[in-house]
Each structure stands twice: as C-alpha cells, then as structure tokens.
Amino acid sequence: MEFFFAQILLLLTLPFLTLWIILRVKAFWASRRGPALFQPFFDIMRLLKKGAVYSTTTTTVFRLMPTVQLAAVMIAAALLPLPGRDHILSFDGDFVLFAYLLAASRFALVAAALETGSPFEGMGGSREASFAIFAEPAFFLLAGSMVLAGGGTQLAGMVSAFDGRTVLATLAVLSLFVMVLLEGARVPVDDPATHLELTMIHEAMILDHSGPDLAMLHYGAALKTVVVSALLVLVALPEGECTGWMRLLWTAAGTLVLAVLIGTLESFMARLRMTHVPQFVLLMFSISLVALVSVLLLP
Amino acid sequence: MMDWFFVGMACLLAGAFLVPFVPAQRRPVAFTLVILLSAIAETLALAPVFSGGGTVSSIVPFGWPLGDAVLRIDRLSAFFLLVIAWLGLPALVVSGRFTRMDTVDGARIHWFFLGMLFLAMKLAIVLESLIHFLVVWEIMSLSSFFLVLMGNSLRRIRSAGLHYFVAMHISVVFLMLGAVVLGGGGFTNLHGTTGLSFLFLMTGFAFKMGLVPFHSWVPEAYPAASPHVSAIMSALMSKLGVYGMLRAVMAFGPSSEVAAWIVVAVGSISAVSGITFAVIRRDLKEILAYSSMENLGIITAGIGVMMLGSAYSNTFMLVAGIAAVLVHTICHSLYKIVLFTGAGLVEYAGAGRDLETLGGLARRMPRIAGTFFCMAWASASLPPFGGLISEILLVLGLVAGLTTGFPLVTTALVVILALVIMTGAVALLAWTRIWGIAFSGEPRSAGSAETDDRAVRGWAFLWIPVAVLLFMGLFPAVVFDLLLPFLDTLSLEMMPIDSGIGLWPLVRVSLPETLLSFSVPVIAFVAVIGFLLMVRAMLLRGRRVVAAATWACGWQKPDPSIQYTADSFSDPFVSVVRPVLHTEYEGEAVRGFFPESAGSNRQDDDPIRRKFVSRLGRLVDGVFARFAWIQSGNMQQYILYGLLWLSAMITWILVVA
Numbered sequence: 001m002e003f004f005f006a007q008i009l010l011l012l013t014l015p016f017l018t019l020w021i022i023l024r025v026k027a028f029w030a031s032r033r034g035p036a037l038f039q040p041f042f043d044i045m046r047l048l049k050k051g052a053v054y055s056t057t058t059t060t061v062f063r064l065m066p067t068v069q070l071a072a073v074m075i076a077a078a079l080l081p082l083p084g085r086d087h088i089l090s091f092d093g094d095f096v097l098f099a100y101l102l103a104a105s106r107f108a109l110v111a112a113a114l115e116t117g118s119p120f121e122g123m124g125g126s127r128e129a130s131f132a133i134f135a136e137p138a139f140f141l142l143a144g145s146m147v148l149a150g151g152g153t154q155l156a157g158m159v160s161a162f163d164g165r166t167v168l169a170t171l172a173v174l175s176l177f178v179m180v181l182l183e184g185a186r187v188p189v190d191d192p193a194t195h196l197e198l199t200m201i202h203e204a205m206i207l208d209h210s211g212p213d214l215a216m217l218h219y220g221a222a223l224k225t226v227v228v229s230a231l232l233v234l235v236a237l238p239e240g241e242c243t244g245w246m247r248l249l250w251t252a253a254g255t256l257v258l259a260v261l262i263g264t265l266e267s268f269m270a271r272l273r274m275t276h277v278p279q280f281v282l283l284m285f286s287i288s289l290v291a292l293v294s295v296l297l298l299p
Numbered sequence: 300m301m302d303w304f305f306v307g308m309a310c311l312l313a314g315a316f317l318v319p320f321v322p323a324q325r326r327p328v329a330f331t332l333v334i335l336l337s338a339i340a341e342t343l344a345l346a347p348v349f350s351g352g353g354t355v356s357s358i359v360p361f362g363w364p365l366g367d368a369v370l371r372i373d374r375l376s377a378f379f380l381l382v383i384a385w386l387g388l389p390a391l392v393v394s395g396r397f398t399r400m401d402t403v404d405g406a407r408i409h410w411f412f413l414g415m416l417f418l419a420m421k422l423a424i425v426l427e428s429l430i431h432f433l434v435v436w437e438i439m440s441l442s443s444f445f446l447v448l449m450g451n452s453l454r455r456i457r458s459a460g461l462h463y464f465v466a467m468h469i470s471v472v473f474l475m476l477g478a479v480v481l482g483g484g485g486f487t488n489l490h491g492t493t494g495l496s497f498l499f500l501m502t503g504f505a506f507k508m509g510l511v512p513f514h515s516w517v518p519e520a521y522p523a524a525s526p527h528v529s530a531i532m533s534a535l536m537s538k539l540g541v542y543g544m545l546r547a548v549m550a551f552g553p554s555s556e557v558a559a560w561i562v563v564a565v566g567s568i569s570a571v572s573g574i575t576f577a578v579i580r581r582d583l584k585e586i587l588a589y590s591s592m593e594n595l596g597i598i599t600a601g602i603g604v605m606m607l608g609s610a611y612s613n614t615f616m617l618v619a620g621i622a623a624v625l626v627h628t629i630c631h632s633l634y635k636i637v638l639f640t641g642a643g644l645v646e647y648a649g650a651g652r653d654l655e656t657l658g659g660l661a662r663r664m665p666r667i668a669g670t671f672f673c674m675a676w677a678s679a680s681l682p683p684f685g686g687l688i689s690e691i692l693l694v695l696g697l698v699a700g701l702t703t704g705f706p707l708v709t710t711a712l713v714v715i716l717a718l719v720i721m722t723g724a725v726a727l728l729a730w731t732r733i734w735g736i737a738f739s740g741e742p743r744s745a746g747s748a749e750t751d752d753r754a755v756r757g758w759a760f761l762w763i764p765v766a767v768l769l770f771m772g773l774f775p776a777v778v779f780d781l782l783l784p785f786l787d788t789l790s791l792e793m794m795p796i797d798s799g800i801g802l803w804p805l806v807r808v809s810l811p812e813t814l815l816s817f818s819v820p821v822i823a824f825v826a827v828i829g830f831l832l833m834v835r836a837m838l839l840r841g842r843r844v845v846a847a848a849t850w851a852c853g854w855q856k857p858d859p860s861i862q863y864t865a866d867s868f869s870d871p872f873v874s875v876v877r878p879v880l881h882t883e884y885e886g887e888a889v890r891g892f893f894p895e896s897a898g899s900n901r902q903d904d905d906p907i908r909r910k911f912v913s914r915l916g917r918l919v920d921g922v923f924a925r926f927a928w929i930q931s932g933n934m935q936q937y938i939l940y941g942l943l944w945l946s947a948m949i950t951w952i953l954v955v956a
Contacts, residue, residue: 051842055849057741059661061672067831072682075824091816093695097682100690100723101824104681107727111672114735114863116849117658122863125735129728130871136724137717140694144713147698197852208850212838216831278875292713296706 003083003248010252011077011230015222016040018229018259025263040222044215052211058115065112066213070220072105077227081156081234082251084243090156095143098155099136102183105224106132109217113205120197124204127274131189131201134281135182141288142175145295159231160239169236171291176232178284184225186262188280191271199271229258301357301370304425307340307384308418315414319407327395330410334391334417338384341421348377349784356427365434369427369485374788375549376424378625379542383420383535386632389764390534390640392757394527397643409449415442416531423539427485429478436474439539440467443532447524459523466516470506473499486546497558500547508540508595510569515912518580518905521588522652526643529584533591534635538628541598545624548606549792556610560711563603567718569596572907574725575876578732578869579903583642583652586733587635589905590678593722594631597693598624600719604696609793611703614802618810619696621789625782627689630771633764634678634686640761641671645737648750654865656744657737664752668738670761675730677768680723683821685771688778691817693719725872732868741859773822776815783807873903881906 019040027034054062079098081087110129113121147153149168151161162169182189185202194200197207206217233254242250272280314333321329347355356371372380398409419439426432444467448460477499502513509517521529544562573592580586601623608617644667645660646652661668677684697716701709742748752758771778779786790803851857866873873880886899 048838051844052839053845053847056846057849067828071824071827071831074827075820092813093691096691096694097820100681100687103727107679107681107731110731111734114739117740117862118849118851119861119863122868126868127871129731133724133872137721140716140720144716147701153698212835
C-alpha cells in the first residue's frame with residue numbers, strides 16, 4: 001500500500017520536474033539561462049488562482065471535459081506498475097484499460113475543443129483524433145508481442161517480458177518513444193512553443209480555456225508525457241536487479257533522463273510537416289510490427 | 300409456463316390490430332403499453348428457463364402443409380427475447396414526436412406493421428422448426444419493409460425500400476438453401492450436417508446483420524425509415540442475425556478452424572470498414588447506420604473468437620468470446636435506441652440530417668444532447684460505460700489465443716487484434732466528429748439555429764439506457780453474474796466433445812474476478828472526476844467568471860462559417876485511406892493570372908456499395924435484358940405465342956390420343 005501512495009505522489013510531482021528539465025535543456029542548447037526550478041509549478045498555481053472566461057458558444061461539456069481529461073490520465077498513472085509485480089492495481093488486461101483511459105483523455109480534449117466553434121480548435125482536435133488512429137494499434141501490437149514473449153496479460157509482467165533480450169527491448173523502447181512524443185505533443189509531432197495556430201495540435205485545442213480549467217489541461221498533458229515516459233522506462237528496466245523502492249526511484253530517474261532527451265531532440269529538430277506526421281506515427285507501427293515478428297521468429 | 304408467452308403474443312397481436320383504431324394522438328402511448336405488457340408477460344414465461352431444466356417447449360399443431368410448430372425457449376432464446384422485449388421501449392416512448400407530424404407515418408397501418416414486426420421478431424427467436432422459422436422471418440422482413448417504405452413517400456426512400464426488399468430476400472434465399480440442404484428439421488437436431496448448409500445459413504444471417512460485403516442495404520434502409528423504426532431495426536432486428544448465427548454455430552457443434560477464421564475475419568473487417576465509412580459520410584442517420592455495421596462486426600468478431608476457442612480447445616477464449624458477444628449485444632442495442640431517436644428528434648426539430656448544416660444543438664436541445672453525448676462517449680468504448688467491458692473481453696479472448704503455439708495462428712490473431720483496436724481508434728474520430736460538428740459550436744444553418752426540444756415528451760426515458768450502460772461499466776462482475784445462466788449453457792454446448800467440459804468451472808471463477816478488478820479503477824475514475832469538479836467549483840467560487848465570444852485569432856466577429864466542417868475534421872484520416880475509397884471529384888483548377896472561376900467538389904463514398912454492388916446490379920440487369928425480346932409489346936408477336944401454344948397443344952393431344 002505504501003508503494004502505491006509513493007507512486008501516486010511521485011507521478012503527481014514528476015510533471016513539474018519534467019517540464020522544468022525540458023525547458024532547462026532547451027535553454028542550455030540555446031545558450032539561455034532557463035526558468036527556475038519551481039517555475040512550472042508557479043505557472044500552474046497562477047492559473048489556479050485566476051477566474052475564468054467562457055465562450056458563449058460553449059456548454060457544460062466544455063466545463064466538464066478538463067476534469068475528465070485529468071482524471072483519466074491520473075487513473076492511467078495509477079495503473080502503471082512502478083513497484084513491480086507487487087503493484088496493487090494490477091490485474092489481467094489492465095493494459096487495455098490503460099490504453100482506453102488515454103483514449104478517454106483524448107476524447108475529452110477533442111470534445112472540449114470542438115465546443116468552442118473555433119476553426120483552430122477544430123483543426124487541432126481533428127489532428128489529435130486522426131494521428132492516434134495509427135498509434136493505438138501500434139501500442140497493442142507491442143502489447144501483443146509482450147504477451148507472446150511470456151509477459152502475461154498484466155502490465156506488471158508485460159513490462160519485463162523483454163528483459164535480457166536487448167534487441168526486443170530496444171525495439172519496444174523506440175516504439176514507446178514515438179508514443180511519448182505523440183501523446184506528450186512534443187517535437188517532431190507537435191511544437192509546444194509554436195505561436196502559429198495553423199501548425200499546432202495540442203496547444204490549438206486549449207486556446208479558449210482559462211483559469212483552473214487551463215491549469216488542469218496543462219498539468220494533465222504534462223502528466224500524460226510522464227505516464228508514457230514511465231512506461232518506457234519500466235520496459236527498459238530489468239526486473240530482477242531492482243525491486244520495490246529502488247525500482248520506483250529508478251523509474252523516476254529514467255523519466256527525468258528521458259526529459260533531457262526530449263529537450264535535446266526539441267533543440268535540434270524541427271516539427272514535421274503536418275502531412276508527414278501520420279508517416280512518423282506509422283514508424284511506431286512498423287517498429288512494433290518488427291518487434292512482434294522477432295518474438296515470433298526468435299523464440 | 301409457456302402460457303405466459305402466449306399471453307404476451309396475444310397481447311401483441313391484439314395491439315397490432317387494435318392500436319390503429321385508437322385516436323391518433325393516443326396511438327404511441329397505447330402501443331408502448333402493449334409492448335410493455337407483452338414484455339412483462341414474456342419475462343414471466345422465462346422463469347422456468349432459469350430455475351428448472353433450462354428449456355420450456357410447446358407444440359402448436361398447424362397440420363398440413365407446414366406441420367406442427369415447435370416452440371422452444373432455451374437460455375439463448377431467453378437472452379434475445381429479453382433484449383427484444385425490453386430494450387426498444389425508450390424509442391417507443393418518444394415515437395409520438397415522429398408520428399404526429401408526418402401524415403404518412405401517423406396512418407393507422409404503421410402501428411399494425413410495427414406490431415407485426417415485434418411479433419415476428421419474438422416468434423423467430425422461439426420457433427424451433429426451420430420451416431416455421433423461415434415463415435416468421437419472412438413476416439419480419441415484410442413488415443419492416445413496409446415500415447421503411449412508409450418512412451416517407453419520397454422517391455429516394457422508395458428506392459431505398461426496394462433495395463432493402465431485395466437484400467432481405469437474398470438473405471431469405473440463403474436461409475432457404477440452408478434449410479433445403481438440411482432437409483428441414485429443427486435447430487436443435489442439426490448435428491452432423493454439412494458445411495454447405497452452415498455456410499448458407501451464416502450468409503443469410505450476415506445479410507440481416509449487414510456485414511461486409513452484404514451491407515449495401517444498411518445505409519439505404521436505416522436512414523429512410525422513420526427514427527423510431529430505424530432505432531428498432533438497428534437495435535433489435537439486426538440482433539436476430541446474431542441470434543441466428545449463434546444458433547447455427549451451436550447447432551453445428553464444435554466448429555471447424557476454417558469456419559471460425561472466416562467469421563472472425565468478416566467480423567473485424569466489417570467493424571473497421573463500417574466505422575471508416577461512418578467517418579466519410581455526412582448524413583447523420585447514414586453515419587449511425589454504418590456505426591451499426593461496425594458494432595455488429597465487433598459482435599461477429601466475438602462469435603469468431605468463441606468459435607476459435609472451440610476449435611483450439613481454449614476455454615478462456617471461448618468464454619471471453621461468448622461474454623463479449625452477449626455484453627456487446629446489450630450495449631449496441633442501448634446505444635442505437637438512444638442515438639437513432641436523438642438523431643430523429645434533431646431532424647424533426649427542423650435541423651435536417653446533414654452534418655454540415657447542423658451545429659450548436661447542445662445549447663438549443665439540452666435534453667436530447669445530454670443523452671447523445673453520453674452515448675457518443677460510450678460508443679467509442681471508453682470508460683466508465685459498458686462498451687469498454689465487451690471490448691476488454693474481446694481483447695482478452697484474442698490475447699488468450701496468442702499462446703496457442705502455432706506462428707500462423709498468432710500472426711492472424713495479431714492482425715485481428717490490430718483491426719479491432721483500430722476500429723476503436725477510428726470510432727473516437729467518428730464520435731468526436733458527430734458530437735463536435737452537430738452539437739457543439741454555432742449552427743451552420745437557419746434550420747438548426749431555430750431548433751428547440753421543449754416540445755419533446757418522454758425525453759427522460761432516454762436516460763435509462765445511459766444509466767444501464769453506466770452500471771454495466773462500473774460493475775462488470777455483476778453483469779457477468781447476471782449473464783452466467785446464458786454463459787453456462789452456451790459454453791457447455793460449444794465445448795469440444797473430446798475435451799469434456801474443459802476449464803469452464805475455473806474460468807467461471809477467474810473471469811468475474813478479473814472483471815471485478817476492472818471496477819476499482821473505473822469507479823475511481825468517476826470519483827476523481829467528481830473530486831476535481833468539486834475542487835474546480837471551490838476555486839471558482841467568488842471569482843470573476845466572464846462570458847465572451849470564442850477567440851478567433853484576433854477576429855472580433857466570429858461567424859459560424861469559419862468553423863471546421865465535418866469533412867475537414869475527418870480529412871487527415873480520410874486522406875490516408877482515400878486510395879481504397881470510392882471518390883467522386885470534380886474541380887476546376889485555378890488558371891492564369893486573373894482566374895475567373897475555380898471550384899472543387901469531392902465526395903467520398905463506400906466502395907463496396909458504389910462499385911461492387913452497383914456493378915453486380917448492372918450485371919444482373921444485363922443478363923435479364925437479353926430476355927427482354929420475349930416481352931416486346933408487339934401485339935403480333937403475342938398472337939404468335941398464342942398460335943404456337945395452340946398448335947403445340949393440338950399436336951400433343953393428337954400424338955397422345
């Protein structure tokens with residue numbers, strides 16, 4: 001039980017750290033100083049202290065969806081088996097619920113975006129929903145290959161299915177890295193720093209939100225990046241060597257290292273042309289497929 | 300206790316003949332009461348099915364030429380009887396809205412055919428002997444055909460009705476062929492019969508469900524009928540196909556590998572293509588029709604998983620497949636009852652059905668919009684609603700098969716898994732599109748701007764299906780317990796003989812335990828939403844909450860026409876799949892320095908319906924055109940026929956005599 005609370009606490013604080021590291025790394029490569037450690041936290045707090053502006057076009061759905069989005073990501077975070085097989089929220093088929101919770105957060109975002117009637121938000125919502133179409137089957141292909149490799153049908157076992165099989169683990173990590181970039185709306189799928197509405201995906205969908213709602217959306221998006229990153233790290237971590245508290249700490253450390261990687265990638269790479277994003281997402285599909293075929297061919 | 304069943308039937312029959320003579324305004328209420336009474340009677344009839352030996356039967360002597368009709372209710376029939384008796388009620392409660400305004404529909408005869416449709420659906424489920432089943436099936440097809448035809452008297456709807464008529468009769472032909480190969484008999488004594496009759500029967504039922512490639516009637520007939528009829532056809536009548544398939548699979552005993560793979564492939568391909576076509580179309584009811592095709596595809600995939608489990612002696616796969624079929628059958632009925640009714644209420648409020656003319660309905664029709672949103676969310680199989688449970692059961696079933704050990708089997712299962720998951724992802728696009736374009740934003744036409752739902756009576760009943768779905772999503776283990784009597788029978792029937800009863804007692808315990816653990820995070824999900832809403836309300840209390848226009852990139856006067864359209868919303872996905880679609884494009888490129896005109900018009904459509912079926916239709920036309928000379932309209936030629944006939948007769952008499 002104490003593991004569970006530690007995991008929740010850890011995952012709920014990591015978004016601030018991750019955001020800070022990404023910003024600092026980007027600042028480093030651009031020879032700037034970058035924000036202070038608590039800046040992302042202050043940003044969220046500032047939004048929480050504000051009132052709100054609602055478009056006259058919107059309805060209750062618009063007010064409800066930010067909470068639904070955040071709640072879905074939070075439950076997905078709770079499903080991650082950070083402490084290993086002792087995780088209390090571990091059961092057969094939990095990976096399906098994990099994927100569908102991420103989908104629920106996506107539905108909530110898109111529905112809220114369309115509420116406003118803004119062309120930019122429609123654009124963002126359309127892209128968000130469309131690109132996921134190729135990512136979701138890719139995630140399940142990967143999950144399928146983990147089941148095949150003898151990981152069982154619980155996330156706790158699946159993440160260590162490729163332990164000791166370097167090639168497979170690498171493929172899985174690569175595939176999940178694309179998922180991190182897609183779900184976290186990072187370069188090269190989306191550019192969180194862009195100020196041109198036509199090129200945005202995630203940022204375009206939250207143009208009309210304000211106050212606590214915007215805080216929840218920003219925090220939810222960061223938490224989603226952390227959740228998928230943590231899943232990637234769990235796949236990379238060998239199960240036998242670290243368990244319990246150590247595993248929890250290693251996951252946190254790995255997530256932060258991944259943040260450095262994302263920041264570096266963002267500093268050296270431009271966002272892809274919008275028409276090329278589906279091809280990039282299909283990359284995840286093909287990597288997962290290769291992983292699956294390798295599991296089949298190399299028993 | 301079969302008596303109660305006959306009471307229900309008598310009630311329906313009396314209703315079909317008497318409701319037309321009730322004053323016009325009272326007919327919807329009277330008909331709803333009839334259906335309710337018969338539902339209660341039939342539920343009473345089912346008591347011994349659950350307590351006693353599992354079946355009740357009765358013989359109705361018909362004599363020559365059909366022979367005695369055997370009525371037999373076992374647990375499979377009981378399940379479908381319950382679905383059909385109860386789940387249609389919410390649509391009937393609001394049907395007054397659809398029949399009062401439309402003179403054709405308000406006609407007495409409409410209620411007669413609706414009554415006959417219910418009667419035929421219920422009898423088809425209960426009849427054991429194939430020949431009587433076929434007769435009732437035909438009554439069902441005909442009464443629904445008349446209902447489609449009466450949706451309106453427009454020419455387009457006539458052609459839709461005709462399309463439906465032809466499709467249903469091709470279905471009947473297949474069923475008859477199946478019966479002929481079997482040589483009559485009943486559903487329960489088909490054991491050891493040929494694969495050919497199985498193929499015929501399955502094809503016939505696939506027509507009824509609208510699976511690929513037999514779905515061309517679905518987007519024609521459902522939109523043409525009036526809303527409550529479409530709801531009943533999609534939610535209830537298509538389930539007869541599911542029932543038939545399950546019956547056929549059970550009757551033929553443990554299934555062969557090949558048959559199982561065909562079923563699972565047809566199911567998953569129907570699912571993914573149905574939802575893709577839903578994304579490219581603009582007519583609200585047509586989209587719902589294609590979404591029905593998707594859901595029935597998922598159900599068929601479940602039947603396929605169940606057959607695979609039987610073929611590979613994998614108990615878990617078998618049970619997960621059956622459970623997925625049963626749960627999804629209920630879920631889909633609940634979705635479509637509300638969605639078709641909702642779409643109908645929108646249409647009858649004067650907004651039309653074209654997505655590009657809708658918009659802003661959520662503020663104008665809040666009573667309808669609430670249920671529609673919940674059902675859109677649930678149809679994308681998202682938590683906390685019941686659709687997630689069938690999806691999870693299906694995925695668990697597919698995943699359980701992965702470890703069979705044969706590489707080919709594994710590969711095929713993974714492909715099916717990817718198709719099923721992709722269906723879910725495209726469904727998210729489809730449902731955000733329908734909700735977002737039709738109900739959110741600003742109205743795109745004067746018609747949708749002037750809608751309101753204050754006149755709608757009985758809208759509160761549409762929340763009942765939503766509540767049921769929520770319960771199913773929150774407490775899947777309870778649902779599993781309720782389904783146990785059906786699962787018990789079905790899994791024992793389907794189990795391969797050599798493996799005995801297999802691991803069923805084990806799965807019977809382990810599967811509900813798994814489902815029980817799903818409850819925890821899903822309930823937590825709802826609780827966290829509630830908590831966050833409370834936090835949000837506390838934060839905003841006393842603060843300035845302002846209403847303003849949507850921010851449109853500095854444009855101070857936003858106009859409805861700047862909104863994203865339905866077609867543009869789906870374009871990133873559709874542009875990827877366009878090569879396999881049927882696309883009509885006409886455009887005029889921009890030419891010269893001072894272009895005078897330019898334009899572009901593209902319409903994507905279902906390739907199977909537009910290319911394959913219409914070509915087949917032309918082919919049939921072409922063949923029959925070759926015989927057209929027989930009926931030339933030329934009087935001399937007809938006299939010649941008469942002369943030839945006379946001389947032939949005279950010759951015959953002379954030769955014989």
